Amino acid sequence: MTMLHQARLSHSFCERTRFDEGQQHIGTPAGDLHLLRLEGLMRKHYCIAGILALTITLTVHSLAQSPALSGPAPAAPRKSVAILIFDNVQIIDFTGPWEVLDEHFDVFTVAETLRPVITSAAMSINPKYTIENAPKAEILVIPGGGGSGSGKPGVGQQVANPKVIQWVREEAKDAQYVMSVCNGAFILSKAGLLDGQTATTTAGYIELLKTLTPRAKVVADQRYVDNGKIITTAGLSSGIDGALHIIDKAFGRGSAQFAALGEEYDWNPDNRFVRAQLGDMPMLNTFVRLKFVMHAKPLKYDTSNQLWHSEWLLETPKSVSEVMTQLNNTIANQDHWTRQRLDSGGDGTSAWTISSETWGNWKASVHAEVASETDDRVKVVIQVDRLPNDSL
Numbered sequence: 001m002t003m004l005h006q007a008r009l010s011h012s013f014c015e016r017t018r019f020d021e022g023q024q025h026i027g028t029p030a031g032d033l034h035l036l037r038l039e040g041l042m043r044k045h046y047c048i049a050g051i052l053a054l055t056i057t058l059t060v061h062s063l064a065q066s067p068a069l070s071g072p073a074p075a076a077p078r079k080s081v082a083i084l085i086f087d088n089v090q091i092i093d094f095t096g097p098w099e100v101l102d103e104h105f106d107v108f109t110v111a112e113t114l115r116p117v118i119t120s121a122a123m124s125i126n127p128k129y130t131i132e133n134a135p136k137a138e139i140l141v142i143p144g145g146g147g148s149g150s151g152k153p154g155v156g157q158q159v160a161n162p163k164v165i166q167w168v169r170e171e172a173k174d175a176q177y178v179m180s181v182c183n184g185a186f187i188l189s190k191a192g193l194l195d196g197q198t199a200t201t202t203a204g205y206i207e208l209l210k211t212l213t214p215r216a217k218v219v220a221d222q223r224y225v226d227n228g229k230i231i232t233t234a235g236l237s238s239g240i241d242g243a244l245h246i247i248d249k250a251f252g253r254g255s256a257q258f259a260a261l262g263e264e265y266d267w268n269p270d271n272r273f274v275r276a277q278l279g280d281m282p283m284l285n286t287f288v289r290l291k292f293v294m295h296a297k298p299l300k301y302d303t304s305n306q307l308w309h310s311e312w313l314l315e316t317p318k319s320v321s322e323v324m325t326q327l328n329n330t331i332a333n334q335d336h337w338t339r340q341r342l343d344s345g346g347d348g349t350s351a352w353t354i355s356s357e358t359w360g361n362w363k364a365s366v367h368a369e370v371a372s373e374t375d376d377r378v379k380v381v382i383q384v385d386r387l388p389n390d391s392l
Contacts, residue, residue: 079250081107082137082171084164084187085117085125086145088154092236093143093181097243101139103259104247110134112164120145120154131167139246140175142168143239144182148205155183159190169193177246179231181239188230189213197227202235203276204284206358220276220358235275240265272305279308279384282359285334286327286382290314294326296380308384315377320368321347323378327366337364353387361387 081101083094098107111117111127118124129135146154158164169191172178180188185201186209188194195215200206200222210218219225224233224242226249233242244267248256253269260267280287280303287310290296296312303309314323328350331337337352345367352364364384371379 078104078106079138079176080135081105081139081141082110082129082134083107083141083143084158084168084184085109085111085119085127085143086154086158086164087118088120088146088157089117089143090120090145090154090182090236091123093145093184093239094141096237096240097141097143097179097181100240100243100259100263101141101246103262104251104255105139108134108137110167112161131163134171136174137171138176140168140171140178141239141243142178142180142184142187144180144184144186144202144235146183148183148186148201148208155186158187165191175229177229177231177249179233179239179242179246181233181242182235183209185209185232186212188232189216193230194232197230197232198225199230199232200225200234200276201232203274203278203281204235206276210358221274223271223274241267241269241271245269274305276358277305277360278303279306279362279386280310282337282354282356282362283308283331283335283364283382283384286330289326289330290380294323299379306386308382310382312380312382313371313377314380317376318378320370320378323380324348324350324366324368327368327380331364331366361389363387 081098083098085094094109101107108128109125110129110131112131114127114130116124116126144155146152147156148154148159149156150160151157165187168187172191172193178188178193180201182202183205185194185199186205188199189209189212194213198217198219199209199213200219201209203220206218206220209216222234223238224231224245226245231242231245233239240263244256244260244265247259248269256269257267275281280301290312291298294314294316296314298310299313300309300311316323318326324347328339331350331352332339335354336356337354340351340353340363342349342351348369349365349367352366353362354364355361362384364382367381368378371377
């Protein structure tokens with residue numbers, strides 16, 4: 001029974017009672033007048049009841065059609081992210097962007113085969129797809145890890161693998177964004193994707209990327225570089241910044257800020273912290289020799305974009321003069337500094353300057369001295385300062 005029908009029945013019962021009362025006076029002027037009034041009232045009430053019932057019916061129908069009651073509209077399909085992984089891949093290079101992008105995209109891994117991938121820190125990862133059966137993705141992420149030279153474990157082996165390079169090249173054609181992290185930029189370089197682009201990579205490989213990618217403008221002063229489609233980031237945690245930048249581009253600044261807070265990450269889109277701009281980078285080969293070849297222990301390691309002050313303890317039977325000879329040769333021949341003449345200091349002190357397109361202009365002093373009475377430990381102090389005419 002419709003609501004309109006119910007309203008009419010209810011109204012009819014009430015008016016019928018009043019009509020019966022009027023019939024008792026039929027034939028009298030008062031009775032005839034009473035019946036005329038009742039007929040008018042009945043027509044009026046029928047009209048009101050009809051309008052009321054129609055209004056209720058339309059209201060119920062309208063509410064039933066509203067999104068709040070009929071359920072949310074189907075969500076648009078989520079875009080996907082394909083992350084290339086390989087043996088010796090750097091863990092944070094692919095897990096950092098994965099963690100950030102997963103909130104807004106469907107993320108999956110791709111490798112040459114389905115066998116477990118062993119990362120740089122021996123983590124074992126099972127790829128979801130191979131380069132033969134991976135679905136198309138709107139976003140392609142190429143992490144780094146290992147050596148960059150062709151054939152070296154990690155990125156180098158991918159650079160030397162024609163199947164992987166061809167897959168990257170083909171996937172990039174249809175992708176909305178392609179992002180490299182760290183020395184993953186060398187894979188993009190091999191695929192020809194950096195030609196005519198501005199690019200960056202991890203600080204220690206800036207010069208090599210310049211050499212191997214002469215058609216690209218390689219920069220050392222940006223945490224990530226966005227060419228529109230091709231995005232390259234600096235090392236390690238820079239990939240997180242690149243991933244947040246993609247969310248910023250795809251969903252807006254607020255979504256990127258919300259995602260960063262969700263990761264408890266202090267994200268600043270204008271972050272000037274760039275490893276390649278810090279004071280130790282012009283002596284990259286020197287600190288690598290101290291730490292990994294001479295096995296010196298860092299006692300102090302303060303660096304910024306204006307200076308580098310470090311103190312090292314070296315357990316060695318070598319004399320101060322021999323230690324300084326090793327360091328001086330590395331500074332001069334591998335880091336390409338120019339030695340300055342000193343009037344004092346002897347064999348235990350040397351002074352240097354450098355003017356570099358990549359690193360800027362710096363001055364440095366290196367000092368070594370015996371650290372114990374037994375002559376089996378040497379302390380090395382290095383002070384590097386950016387020259388005033390090259391301050392940031």
